[in-house]
Amino acid sequence: MTLNSDLPPCSILLLAGGRGQRMGGQDKGLLEWHGEPLIAHLQRKTRSLSDDLIISCNRNLEKYAPYADQLVHDDEGSFPGPLAGIRAGLKAARHAYLLVLPCDVPRIDARLLHDMRKSASLHPEKPLMLRHGEHWEPLLCVIPVALRDAFENAWDNGERSPGRIMRELDATALQCPDNDPRLANLNTPELLSMQPNVSD
Numbered sequence: 001m002t003l004n005s006d007l008p009p010c011s012i013l014l015l016a017g018g019r020g021q022r023m024g025g026q027d028k029g030l031l032e033w034h035g036e037p038l039i040a041h042l043q044r045k046t047r048s049l050s051d052d053l054i055i056s057c058n059r060n061l062e063k064y065a066p067y068a069d070q071l072v073h074d075d076e077g078s079f080p081g082p083l084a085g086i087r088a089g090l091k092a093a094r095h096a097y098l099l100v101l102p103c104d105v106p107r108i109d110a111r112l113l114h115d116m117r118k119s120a121s122l123h124p125e126k127p128l129m130l131r132h133g134e135h136w137e138p139l140l141c142v143i144p145v146a147l148r149d150a151f152e153n154a155w156d157n158g159e160r161s162p163g164r165i166m167r168e169l170d171a172t173a174l175q176c177p178d179n180d181p182r183l184a185n186l187n188t189p190e191l192l193s194m195q196p197n198v199s200d
Contacts, residue, residue: 012046012100013098014102053070073088095145097124099113128172131173
């Protein structure tokens with residue numbers, strides 16, 4: 001699907017820096033789904049949306065490099081969580097907005113990516129998160145890079161939840177249907193093997 005729009009340019013951050021505990025410690029972004037690494041599915045779906053595609057990874061940098069314009073990593077060891085990757089992405093971003101996606105949602109589609117950017121552009125000073133039912137999805141979000149200092153201050157004060165930070169910053173919600181298959185997190189071996197592929 002090609003969606004022509006005059007949306008402001010964005011940097012895109014793909015989060016692949018986790019410990020992979022539910023995958024037995026494997027590097028999740030490099031696990032194969034329908035013949036390709038998960039990161040390849042996300043890269044293909046986002047490549048045309050930005051000239052600043054960033055991957056947050058903490059190992060196997062040489063394998064991730066072909067999929068990205070920039071690689072970032074956590075500024076401290078021991079896999080401190082996704083907020084560390086988001087902070088690194090906000091520091092590296094070349095555009096005014098950072099669209100964030102985890103590497104384990106390969107069924108996200110062009111329409112939802114467009115809707116995220118469109119909705120974020122209506123409230124340019126606030127973060128946007130996806131939401132289904134009453135559940136927020138803080139790792140599927142658009143963050144104005146101007147809020148970088150707010151994220152840094154929250155981190156310095158001990159906050160480690162990106163969702164709490166964004167809600168405190170009066171985040172807007174893009175409501176998705178309950179059990180939206182596009183939001184399926186393939187974060188266990190069972191889910192990775194069971195989930196069918198869908199076209200873009």
